[in-house]
Amino acid sequence: MTSQANVIPVQSGLPEFEDRANQETKYTTCYMCACRCGIKVTVEDNKVRFIQGNPNHPINKGVLCAKGNSGIMKQYSPAKLSKPLLRKPGTERGAGEFEEISWDQALDMLEKRLRHIRATDPKKLAYFTGRDQMQALTGMWASQFGTINWAAHGGFCSVNMAAGGLYTMGHAFWEFGDPDWDNTKYFMMWGVAEDHSSNPIKLGLKKLKERGAKFVAVNPVRTGYQAIADEWVAIRPGTDAVLALSMVHVLLKNQLVDEEFLIRYTNSPQLVVNTPGQKGDGLFYRGESGEPQVWDLVKEQFVDANLPDINPALFGEFTMPDGTPVRTAMNIMLEKYLDDEYAPENAAKECGVKAEDIERMALEMAHVAFKESITIDVEWTDWAGRKQDKFIGRPVSMHAMRGISAHSNGFQTCRAIHLLQVLLGTIDCPGGHLAKPPFPKHVPPGIKPAKDMAPNTPLKSPPLGFPTCPEDLVINEDGSPKRIDKAYSWDAPISCHGLMHMVISNAVKGDPYEIDTLMLFMANMAWNSSMNTAQTIDMLCEKKDDGEYKIPFIVCSDAFNSEMVAFSDLVLPDTTYLERYDTISMLDRPISEPHAACDSVRIPVIQPDRDVMSWQEVMVEMAGRLGFPAFSTPEGERKYEGYKDFIVNFEKEPGIGFLAGYRGKDGDKSLRGEPNPRQWEAYAENEGFFEMHLDLNQRYMRHANLDYLTLAKEAAWVGSTNQIVIELYSEKLQTFRLAGQGLYDGPMPTEEHHKERLVKYFDPLPFYYMPLEEQRIDRDEYPFHAVNQRPMFMYHSWDSQNAWLRQIMSQNYLFMNRVAGEKMGIEDLSWVWVESHNGKIRVQVKLMEGTNEQTVWTWNAIAKRGGAWGLSDDANEATDGFLMNHLISELLPQKGDKVDRVTNSDPVTGQAAWYDLRVKITPAAPGETGAWPTFSALKPQPNAKPSPDMLSYTSHENVNLKRPMSDILTRGEK
Amino acid sequence: MKLGLVVDLDTCVGCHGCATACKQWNTSGTIGPLSDENPYGKDPNGAWLNRIRTYEVDDHPNSKTVNMPMSCMHCDNAACVTVCPTGASYKREEDGIVLVDQDKCMGCNLCSWACPYGARELDPHQGTMKKCTLCVDRIYDERLPEDERKPACVMTCPTKSRVFGDFDDPDSEVSKLVRDRAGKQLMPELGYEPVNTYLPPRNKPVVETYEPKSIKATVKGWVNKVIAR
């Protein structure tokens, strides 16, 4: 790394500012958010002196964000939990009355409860995890336990981005891919405020700006990244598919698509049966052994689409030998997107972007893709073993996140954006959108969700997977859901990440059944991660007639006194990120960069001063106690001493473990290799991470790159070296649509609304539909869209305990376009009521220019409950901050039909539709100020020290730089 | 030497990374601790040496959002120094860094009144004046690796919007940036001659649009090309 400044000559006469002999520097991984930057921590006397970015780290290359720089105050937080807590017998849940118990007591109690559930009815344990980074471990734990009721936060977070990508091209936005920051010349960012890749995006944007590449931001709000965009497209929320597909329309109309790319790498030449109303309609015409067919222009016959060296027709209608009409998928696309619906003039009306701008942007991208293409002269081998002499790059790239995914049409919108990328030929090519190992995978990854459970028996497959047809749904014979969150049911058939936002609501209703224990890890479900927060709080305390809670037992693992703690029966205090061993595993979503396979670890840098235990250890301990097969020897003994031992020695398949680096007896093997007893030490010596650069010939076109696919198979990232064919046309979706039409040989829904949803939303090609909430409310009554943004300096709820970060923001406002506000007579800083179909809140307004006129928005998760997080009862977060969550229902707007009970989620993936929210705004009466609703303050933890009124943190006595008295007395004016 | 910072308004996304990096380095640094009042209560408020503000420039629909980080400008003509009665405030002759000797400050606030840029904040606990030291305790510290001998805020900035260097040296990166990008001083009319310089947002890049040859408004317009798979 070259230093930015000329090094300043060292000066004599300065004091030795700190006693470095007393300091140690250690490397670990930040966890102030899920970006997972490498940090170098200077510690003295078990206190943190300084946390800086590790310049060698693949993710952050030495930089840190505001949160990462405030780790000291996270470690210092007065809200840290210090001992296991048990709700005092006889007190109410939510009252926050706890007694401290020992870890032995806590673990015994948990073991007893879990042992009973596992031996009787494993699904009675619902285990859900929030913003965690260890789904590989928790998911495996749940499988071994034998409950299908496990999921992480993906369902309320961004499963739409994951599914949209994985069902299209085998990688995705979110944490699965990145723009090629070094080469892209035109970058379009859709609905991103911060995302997980927070430092890499910032580093990348700087590169673009330095190079003079164009940065277009599609977002109803202009702050943060959008502030530095060259063009801000102030779209109306929920309509991005219209914009994307209108640009597709422009490209198609002008015949500006990469036909070579489409033919070689996508399924667009494949032939689709065209027999509307009949079985088999919309499925591919397949050969005898099931291989999809194309029409070979040279041979003039149908051939296996997956063969090399054929000349498929991209367009055309044909007839199968049995007379069935077929046409290329591309033909269907032309028909669909050349339609007037997507003409810029019409699109403009829907999405609010001017027709000429839509047209211009599409043609700009076409220009960059086709007239400014780049080549990298590296020889590589394609999937069929043919040598290629260069990579061709079409330097247009995109990134999208929750502005797209948090809508109930997000899956199809995400696919629409991918379609645009694919038509321009910008997938995994130089300058385009690159995958990050272990992605890409075959479309979709070959894991099916587990369906069946038996006492004391591990699941046969993981609880979460990727259905490809109705047979894969996790439903009973009668079509009712098997999972507590109703994932993989007709409500949300390809909900690959579960529906965490439905668990409490469903469990309390006993719909589809009652559970015994809800175990939450790192999820603040009593506050910011629930829709309908106030009602969720009530639900958590709801009792049956016999006085028992509807959710009988709630266990929560948290490191801090969050709102969730008060609603738990057993609280297991976790370590902080600076205090524990952890892995960011290749089996999960590792820290890989496009051109390097990487994973990393956390290694304690601070010794805990409390009686805490990391959740990793708890997991391994429970697995051992309960005798999970994977955690036991054949003799039934515990196999692993603890988490570190487990990580080193566990093998998923021979040579494949949680950590991909420094494997093999001597630590010289990468990706696959026998366990290395010194693996942790090797990571520590290598600054906490492992990075394996891909060879030059493995870096692009990986969906069709044999050199890469061979490596990927060896590393167990993919199951075969077959080409990963990009699925613009999704036959998998069509199977569900056929089920909805009653034309499927297999499970089919019986309820009318399910049929309608399947027919409407499971379009095999991306399309636009109005978000579901908007469909079910009066749009004139609720004229505004209401969305959130993540502040760059706060991570969900957990940074209000941070004395530095909360100074930046301890109150949020409702931001509104100035013109829109003034039209309604709303003044800056006045208080207003915001009302949705689900409830109302009182909030303070700020007017601004950079917001779409039909949109209001606020910063996410700033409001807190007094008493939680070590905050005083009158903390600004509790009195003036507000959560938008109160307005958002976990169910669709009520209309008195069957759909009333259906989740407020994407009908395809079950993604929580946070940003579908529509509201009306009315000025509050004079004198009506302060946030509403507010909640009573939570009790402090037992034996908690009160939070201080003044803080002067320093890790050592500060050494002042003294000005000599002689200088003071003699120096005059400059 | 005339040391200072260049701040690039074209790329700053307002992430506050530099602000908290500054806080954490300096609270245990030579000017520290930097105290915080009501850290967990109502209206938390502490001493910071670097703050980020956001403005909207121009009116709808031409408006633009601009993030503007501000710390001490290490002015050439630093009235904050001349007004100080105790001599606690001074400007180093060797490099122009403006500092406050914590042992000598009496907390009269006068220097903060003299500063046009809001770069000085009184520590609520210590009662002494705090300000950016340009990380004097980093940039000269031989025990730090060479690459790390720069201000904490500069090291951490994820968009590399902060550049540190010697404005007296015409070949330094800061001098070049100021020349190439027409760097600006804030409130030049007051005559403080601030050293820190702001790079205004760049002009937007112009991208050509593809001039299509023919328009295929219907499916029929498309003709198959023989392309081998």
Added chain:
Amino acid sequence: MHPAFSVLVFTVMSGAGYGLITLMILGHLLGVPQLQDSNVLLSGGILGFVLISGGLLSSTLHLANPKNAWRSFSRFKTSWLSREAVFAVLFYPFVLAYLANVWFNGAEVNGAAVVAGYGAAALAMVTLFCTSMIYASLKTIRQWNTSLTPVNYIALGLMSGSLLLAAVQATVAGDLSSVLHNLAIGLVILGAAVKLIYLFWIGKPAGSTINTATGFTQASVRLLDQGHTANGFLNNEFGYTVEANRLMRLRVLMVGIAFVLPFLLLLTSSAGLLALAAILTIIGLLVERWLFFAEARHVVRLFHGDQRV
């Protein structure tokens, strides 16, 4: 600017004290008949001494770290505050020598009285000037950065001093001196004139705007976020805002109490009413000083969203 009560008390009290002592000594030494009375001189001297010392003590109350107050003598070379401190201290031996001389030798003018007296008077005026220059030298506050500031400080110090002097003289001696009476009337008129000129002058728009502050000089600029939600040091120190109407009312009140009422009272010749006039003036000047701060708009406000200062 945030008006710190200790600073208001300091500037008003010490201003009146310096004015009183200066006028008294000059009157004594130049032979004003009614001031050749040691009782008058000692009373006035002690009152002035108390006002000055009380004011100076009060001024240390606004120091956040008063243990270093003694260091404020060290930067005489550049700092008006340091100069003020030095001159304020230098004043003491002179005024004490002068008062000791009166105590021991009565009102007779001798060499010691001349040296100590003129020295004390000069240092009083210089100190008052230095105090005023602390404010006047700040380019960051246009309302202060004017030669009207020292003129104001000195004129109002002398004005309030003259009222006190006349009142002390009348009370101690039992009959009113017309010279002192007329001097007070004259100084009240002068003070009022100076103040009105100042108030008129600060009404004019300033040079710095939010545009020059942010460097965006071609378009409108609005603050969206100041980077912290609760007020910080800068907000508290510089963000002090009073409603325009209230300011207007306070200005009228100030002119009434500090100038008009005392003037009217001065038109009578009663010693009691003179004392009342002096007290009213002091109260009025407290309001005047409060306004001096409250109406001063520091340029940092531009960064927090003010369009101009």
